[in-house]
Amino acid sequence: MKLVLDQGLPRSARALLQQRGHDVVHVGDIGMSRAMDEEILEFARTTDAVVVTLDADFHALLVRDFAVRPSVIRLRVQGFGSAAVCSLIDSVTQSCADDLTKGAAVSTNGKRARVHRLPIR
Secondary structure (H helix, E strand, C coil): CEEEECCCCCCHHHHHHHHCCCEEEEHHHCCCCCCCHHHHHHHHHHHCEEEEECCCHHHHHHHHCCCCCCCEEEECCCCCCHHHHHHHHHHHHHHCHHHHHHCEEEEECCCCEEEEECCCC
């Protein structure tokens, strides 16, 4: 599963996730650190990737556009270091893999994940 990490996530998480076998880029490493959320969603859609973010706006954009792709994982956590972020992303991508592959908006607080299949009406 390809992942695109949004700006609020630590860049160092990219390397840790790659070590765990993920195909991942950070927006800051591909010249998109100042990109609009819509541009990041379009990049993820065209590269068949899942966006991982701290930002609630991505889910709102999926709803607004009746989008079926890309999937978005919203981490509703604060103060997590790279290792904790990676563990959480690892857990969510494994437990929600089928939904993420088919198109989903996932939100997690670190204890439980909520999944909404796309499109959200």
